[in-house]
Amino acid sequence: MIWTPVILSLQVATLATLCALPLAVFVAYILARKRFWGHGLLNGLVHLPLVLPPVVTGYLLLVVFGRQGALGAVLYDWFGITLAFRWTGVALAAGIMGFPLMVRAIRLGFEAVDVGLEDAARTLGASNLRVFAQVTLPLIGPAMIAGAVLGFAKALGEFGATITFVAAIPGQTETIPSAIYAALQVPGQEDAVVWLVCISIALAMGALILSEWLTRRMVAR
Amino acid sequence: MIRVDVQKRLGDFTLNVQFDAPRGVTAIFGPSGSGKTSVINAIAGLMRPDSGSIALDDRVLFDSTQSVPVQGRKLGYVFQDARLFPHLSVSKNLTFGGRHDHEKVIDLLGLEGLLARKPAGLSGGEKQRVALGRALMSNPDMLLLDEPLAALDARRKQEVLPYLIRLRDNLNMPMVYVSHAMEEVTQLANHLVILADGCVVKHGPLGAVLADHASVAMLGARDAGAVIMAKVVGHDMEDQLTKVSFDGGRINLSGHVGTIGDAIRFRIPAHDIILAGAVPSQISARNVLPVTVTAIDASKDGVSVSLSAGQTPLLARITQASARDMNLTVGAKIFAIIKATAVAPTR
Numbered sequence: 001m002i003w004t005p006v007i008l009s010l011q012v013a014t015l016a017t018l019c020a021l022p023l024a025v026f027v028a029y030i031l032a033r034k035r036f037w038g039h040g041l042l043n044g045l046v047h048l049p050l051v052l053p054p055v056v057t058g059y060l061l062l063v064v065f066g067r068q069g070a071l072g073a074v075l076y077d078w079f080g081i082t083l084a085f086r087w088t089g090v091a092l093a094a095g096i097m098g099f100p101l102m103v104r105a106i107r108l109g110f111e112a113v114d115v116g117l118e119d120a121a122r123t124l125g126a127s128n129l130r131v132f133a134q135v136t137l138p139l140i141g142p143a144m145i146a147g148a149v150l151g152f153a154k155a156l157g158e159f160g161a162t163i164t165f166v167a168a169i170p171g172q173t174e175t176i177p178s179a180i181y182a183a184l185q186v187p188g189q190e191d192a193v194v195w196l197v198c199i200s201i202a203l204a205m206g207a208l209i210l211s212e213w214l215t216r217r218m219v220a221r
Numbered sequence: 222m223i224r225v226d227v228q229k230r231l232g233d234f235t236l237n238v239q240f241d242a243p244r245g246v247t248a249i250f251g252p253s254g255s256g257k258t259s260v261i262n263a264i265a266g267l268m269r270p271d272s273g274s275i276a277l278d279d280r281v282l283f284d285s286t287q288s289v290p291v292q293g294r295k296l297g298y299v300f301q302d303a304r305l306f307p308h309l310s311v312s313k314n315l316t317f318g319g320r321h322d323h324e325k326v327i328d329l330l331g332l333e334g335l336l337a338r339k340p341a342g343l344s345g346g347e348k349q350r351v352a353l354g355r356a357l358m359s360n361p362d363m364l365l366l367d368e369p370l371a372a373l374d375a376r377r378k379q380e381v382l383p384y385l386i387r388l389r390d391n392l393n394m395p396m397v398y399v400s401h402a403m404e405e406v407t408q409l410a411n412h413l414v415i416l417a418d419g420c421v422v423k424h425g426p427l428g429a430v431l432a433d434h435a436s437v438a439m440l441g442a443r444d445a446g447a448v449i450m451a452k453v454v455g456h457d458m459e460d461q462l463t464k465v466s467f468d469g470g471r472i473n474l475s476g477h478v479g480t481i482g483d484a485i486r487f488r489i490p491a492h493d494i495i496l497a498g499a500v501p502s503q504i505s506a507r508n509v510l511p512v513t514v515t516a517i518d519a520s521k522d523g524v525s526v527s528l529s530a531g532q533t534p535l536l537a538r539i540t541q542a543s544a545r546d547m548n549l550t551v552g553a554k555i556f557a558i559i560k561a562t563a564v565a566p567t568r
Contacts, residue, residue, distance in 0.1 A: 116304050119267050122291040123298035124318030124359045134317075138308045218308075 058164025098151035109143020251416035297356030318359025432534030469530025
């Protein structure tokens with residue numbers, strides 16, 4: 001079935017983006033606005049998945065989140081959650097690989113916000129939380145959309161870390177890239193490859209157009 | 222009444238400012254880099270002083286034991302660059318901090334036609350009026366204005382200044398007004414604080430500070446000169462003159478200004494006053510006021526003569542040669558001659 005990996009990929013990319021976005025906003029805010037001991041370390045850690053070979057990231061995920069892994073054991077014993085070789089694990093791998101891209105885009109957004117506007121809101125009696133929700137957040141809207149689209153596209157295309165962490169079990173953990181790779185290994189599957197490649201391109205273009213449209217709407221509003 | 226006593230080190234610059242001012246409009250005047258904005262930011266709570274205290278009436282905003290956060294100070298701040306929220310409409314900007322006197326403020330500032338617009342589509346003068354309205358609707362105990370007209374051209378300035386005068390007169394809103402433009406200061410302020418290099422060099426009631434001969438050195442020869450607060454008593458339609466009266470006598474101003482009974486203020490630059498020992502005859506100047514010399518201060522580039530016309534202090538700058546020839550002494554009764562064209566009231 002051609003559509004099984006497509007649906008799984010969309011599901012995984014959506015979950016990964018939605019879960020990673022709030023955390024990415026938080027980390028981007030800290031990196032852009034706060035100066036503290038360990039700033040450089042946090043920055044490095046966030047960017048690590050961008051520069052490490054994806055297979056290494058996948059291996060580290062397996063070590064940490066596998067059934068016997070440090071966090072994996074805790075998650076299974078306490079909550080009965082298994083990530084390795086499950087679709088939720090695909091989402092975790094995709095989210096982590098897309099995370100640095102999201103943080104980078106959103107951080108630029110925070111750095112572009114005029115701090116004077118936040119001061120002005122404070123002089124009008126707004127609490128720090130209200131300043132963030134009603135002034136800062138709307139102003140970084142376009143950057144947030146850009147970050148989310150980058151993260152979503154990365155999640156759709158993630159291959160190395162995913163296949164190392166959760167393998168490619170058809171119907172469970174086989175995403176579009178894994179399915180293309182698997183189809184290429186077997187003679188006579190060229191049709192499936194072409195279809196999947198076309199769908200990939202269509203999804204990527206769709207995401208870009210959607211983000212462009214949303215950004216324009218935010219700027220115009 | 223506001224009391225300010227703040228010390229702050231900012232790199233090489235040291236701010237050390239003490240003054241107190243009665244309710245009304247207090248202008249903080251000084252060249253750029255003299256620390257004006259730092260003072261107003263300390264009052265607003267946007268800058269934390271190293272030491273000192275700030276109090277508004279009997280409410281302590283800052284001292285060694287406490288610092289009220291910006292949000293709790295109830296001070297409206299109008300920034301030089303307006304700082305309207307670009308993602309909100311004018312209407313939403315206005316009510317961001319509250320809806321106090323909503324209709325009245327919209328009416329007073331003439332904002333009705335702007336409500337549905339976005340800040341990006343407003344002119345500089347309109348932006349400042351919206352920023353003023355936004356600050357007023359948050360129901361502040363005092364307005365802080367940081368050079369609100371500095372970014373506007375001369376025509377836009379004249380578009381906003383009357384609104385500020387209206388706020389002062391109709392709402393009785395206390396203000397601290399930072400500026401380096403003497404014209405604005407003389408139109409608005411009751412109290413003047415002159416800053417230089419982070420320190421207060423002089424403060425007191427506007428008229429007294431401006432007429433003080435010591436002010437010449439601080440303000441420069443161009444900005445020195447007294448302010449007269451007068452009432453319009455009549456107009457001369459044929460000659461396009463406005464007759465005004467104050468406790469020192471009557472003066473004719475050129476141009477048709479105000480209506481009878483209006484209070485107006487105008488500045489008489491020190492170098493636009495001519496002194497005479499007797500009532501002169503056959504001269505073109507319309508205004509001859511009997512005055513008393515209260516102080517004489519000679520420096521190498523001229524002589525500053527403090528005068529009083531009734532209770533109103535005036536200041537004249539003359540050359541050393543003139544002062545010698547006239548044989549001026551403190552207490553002498555002489556005459557001050559002011560050209561009608563020399564004064565240009567803005568209201």
